[in-house]
Amino acid sequence: MHFGAIADDFTGATDLATALRERGLRTAVVIGEHDIPTDHDAVVVALKSRTAPVDEAVSASLAATDRLLAAGADRLYVKYCSTFDSTDEGNIGPVLDAIIGRADTDRTIVVPSFPANGRTVRDGVLFVDGVPLEDSPMRHHPLTPMTISRLSGILAPQTSAELTEIGLDTVRGGEEALRAAIDRATPGYLIVDAETDADLAVIADASRHLRVVSGGAALAAHLDAPAVDAHVPFPAVGPGRLVVCGSASAATRAQIADATARGAIARGVDLDAAVSDPDAEIAALTAWVRSVPATALPLISSVTELSDIRRDASATADAVEHVLSAVVAGLVAGGDVHRVVVAGGETSGAVVQALGISALEIGPQLAPGVCWSAGETASGDTVALVLKSGNFGATDLFTAAWGALA
Structure with missing residues (x-):
């Protein structure tokens, strides 16, 4: 190695x-x-x-x-x-x-x-x-x-x-x-x-x-590296799409605005419910994603404006990570979602852990620092993931990313 x-x-x-x-x-x-x-x-x-x-x-x-x-x-x-x-x-x-x-x-x-x-x-x-x-x-x-x-x-x-x-x-x-x-x-x-x-x-x-x-x-x-072919075929996955955003960065907020302007259907996390009754908020968001037409792109965000950030930012962030990761895990296990774009480093970690993924295969690059990856969940499902730093990616990433997958 x-x-x-x-x-x-x-x-x-x-x-x-x-x-x-x-x-x-x-x-x-x-x-x-x-x-x-x-x-x-x-x-x-x-x-x-x-x-x-x-x-x-x-x-x-x-x-x-x-x-x-x-x-x-x-x-x-x-x-x-x-x-x-x-x-x-x-x-x-x-x-x-x-x-x-x-x-x-x-x-x-x-x-x-x-x-x-x-x-x-x-x-x-x-x-x-x-x-x-x-x-x-x-x-x-x-x-x-x-x-x-x-x-x-x-x-x-x-x-x-x-x-x-x-x-x-x-x-x-x-x-x-x-x-x-x-x-x-x-x-x-x-x-x-x-x-x-x-x-x-x-x-x-x-x-x-x-x-x-x-x-x-x-x-x-x-870095100095051997000239070998590291590329392997990326696994095929189903069509179900979802974007979840735990990031509060300016770049992610611009990507959310661009996606909704292009027809994505967005819903915010109820931050009070995420803290006080997370199970109810998970159920509500899961039901909402399932109600979105299959031809549309559902997008869940935690923050769209800086004013959404709470004074108890750390506790709220933990609650949001739990809610978003549980929603993704439930929808993947239910066969509703197969391709997920996740914005935010902490949220990405929570999503991968909730899915029970042990390793990721690196796939097509979308932008510097942004790529598709694939992993097998604890229940044996294959899911494609973009784990995006909040600050990275072009403004149209949330709508453009899907074209890189077969």
Whole structure:
């Protein structure tokens, strides 16, 4: 196994797996604690640890690391979101600390840049579509509001490791110059600037000697990999469609608006009912989806405007995840739905876990960071899933995605 990867949410796992698959690596996504296959070039373990308590995130990440190393992984890849979603407590810093220690190495790179999706780093500052992170819509994220743009400023409260910034001038000096900078830096975390895919290619080449690398998925698109055919036929699935949105991001809200303008039939989750009587809300939403004509696209959303976000955002989010995942699981088990687009990392994780899926097969790519995947549920049904980060995908994704499946 060339790469063993740990992703802090399920959308990030499929995002990374898509990049590795495009590099020609036979790649599997394994859900949580399920068995690691030993016949793949790369395995991504999908965790639901981005917003978990620090101790839980570290424990789950170390357990995944141990299993990947035992399965023969040569190198480790720590995957986090390209908007560096975290809090002052973690979980990026504590997880990196733990995995670096387990791998018995003293440094790694920190490269969240994803140029195709507008995430770039210059002078150690993370930009989203040309705007500093703290001035982007991520400032209003209900679970991980990002109010600092400098990556060292985000990481400093999370780790005692030395933080070193490596600028674009060094990156654009070429592979040898960057590798020398990496090797002579004080042990710790090396925050490397990148504004283009060409920059990422240099970083990937210059860091190929590191046992552990960390970043968003875009870096993986440039990792050294064998030239093999990693593509396998995507399984056929039934026609039943559904979109569920737990994300409150501006991108997802725009996608909801576009889908409804194009004829999708939308309904919001009753947030009060989701908290006070979730079983009744699950039943109501399930019945509603079944009432939508087969030719129409049903769409369930939790948030359409920022004003919908509650002060008790965490408790409400947990309730919404439970409701949406239970609705999807019931409709798939009932044979009503076979293809589901899920918006939001936490919601995606809840849906996959509710379905009882142990591994995902990566299918057609829809956009940078967005793809179809397929998995077998606990009851033996095959379901096709798009697990989409709230911030990713074109505005028409919810209506355009279906054309990629036979």
